[in-house]
Amino acid sequence: MVSALADVGADVRVLTTSPPRSARRADDDPRVDVRRWPVLRNRSGYVRGYLPYLSFDLPLFFRVLFGRKADVYVCEPPPTTGFLLRVAAQLRRTPYVYYGADIWSDASAATGAPRIVLRVVRGLEQVALRGAHTVLVVSEGVRQRVTALAPDVPTSVVGHGVDLNTFAPDGPCVEEPVDxxxxxxxxxxxxxxxxxxxxxxxxxxxxxxxxxxxxxxxxxxxxxxxxxxxxxxxxxxxxxxxxxxxxxxxxxxxxxxxxxxxxxxxxxxxxxxxxxxxxxxxxxxxxxxxxxxxxxxxxxxxxxxxxxxxxxxxxxxxxxxxxxxxxxxxxxxxxxxxISSVAVAERAVQTIVRVARPGSVQARK
Structure with a gap:
């Protein structure tokens, strides 16, 4: 999606995390300004749990509030990120698009989390969804759940995407294969x-x-x-x-x-x-x-x-x-x-550009 935005001439800034030390860092698109922030991770290097989420979300709030203004923001889950972005975006009077890859409160319910936790997650997710100008969703099933949580918010089904250059039939194989x-x-x-x-x-x-x-x-x-x-x-x-x-x-x-x-x-x-x-x-x-x-x-x-x-x-x-x-x-x-990620990204970009201020395709993700 970031590359597709750059393809249409958008000035794109990405506010994301610093990768764990064990990870091999992928090359960033040279057309995009990528800003990374250190976060709390568990022993496996995974960002999981409310304190790790907040270690990114709280600094993000101030980075958005006092950073260079954008014409539209694109926000990914978790809902804590969406909640704080909504507050910052409202203060800056800027629309945002929420990427609904799934429904976090439903996933939390599947884990058997305490009822009070589920209520908090559900509330945060509803705030994040209802403040969005549009919600990008990956399937009709997710769209139905978004509509149930935020009835008045427009949705756009973009589908699931796979990088077909990486996940291709031709390429390296592992030395010790399994069935x-x-x-x-x-x-x-x-x-x-x-x-x-x-x-x-x-x-x-x-x-x-x-x-x-x-x-x-x-x-x-x-x-x-x-x-x-x-x-x-x-x-x-x-x-x-x-x-x-x-x-x-x-x-x-x-x-x-x-x-x-x-x-x-x-x-x-x-x-x-x-x-x-x-x-x-x-x-x-x-x-x-x-x-x-x-x-x-x-x-x-x-x-x-x-x-x-x-x-x-x-x-x-x-x-x-x-x-x-x-x-x-x-x-x-x-x-x-x-399931080409290129086609999915192009559908997402069409929605993002429509949300951006008239006459401009500048965006920040």
């Missing part, structure tokens, strides 16, 4: 523990199958413990979060990728976007969870999808293992037609 890979976050609402149970059944019938989990999340330690209990630690590996290029290599090398979504948590509309990255490199997805994702995978032929149940999921994984060899050109073609 099955899970790449990305494993939080409570993902319910990735089901994948471990299903893999134990798959591996019980085929002693040659191997798997890897690459990423992080609140469920990560629990997944490791369960693998140890099952005695599968020699066949299921765990690796920390990697750069996008390396994530693509893991997906590209595997025969099947995994994606799960625990149903019945008020978050069934969510999309585990890891499945799109897999499709882009041509690796089919084994998904367990509710519609609409299950129906999408079945209707579009993106892999195998089933209800959230270990035996059925094991069968779905096994069916893909018996069929797949090499990148699936049909999957790659579908990705190019449906």
């Amino acid at each position: 099955i890979v899970y790449v990305g976050t494993a939080s409570e609402w993902h319910g990735a523990g089901l994948a471990i149970e299903a893999l134990s059944q798959v591996m019980g019938t085929d002693e040659t199958v191997t798997a890897a989990f690459v990423g992080q999340g609140s469920e990560w330690d629990g997944l490791k413990r369960r693998v140890d209990e099952l005695g599968l630690q020699s066949r299921i590996r765990f690796l920390p979060t990697v750069a996008a290029e390396e994530a693509a290599a893991w997906l590209r090398t595997a025969r099947v990728s995994l994606a799960t979504l625990a149903p019945g948590q008020g978050y069934d509309f969510a999309v585990p976007t890891k499945l799109y990255s897999s499709v882009a490199v041509g690796t089919p997805v084994a998904y367990a969870g509710p519609d609409p994702v299950r129906r999408l995978i079945i209707d579009e032929g993106l892999g195998a999808a089933t209800h959230y149940e270990p035996a059925a999921y094991a069968q779905a994984i096994g069916s893909l293992l018996s069929e797949t060899r090499g990148a699936d050109e049909d999957l790659v073609r579908w990705a190019g037609e449906n």
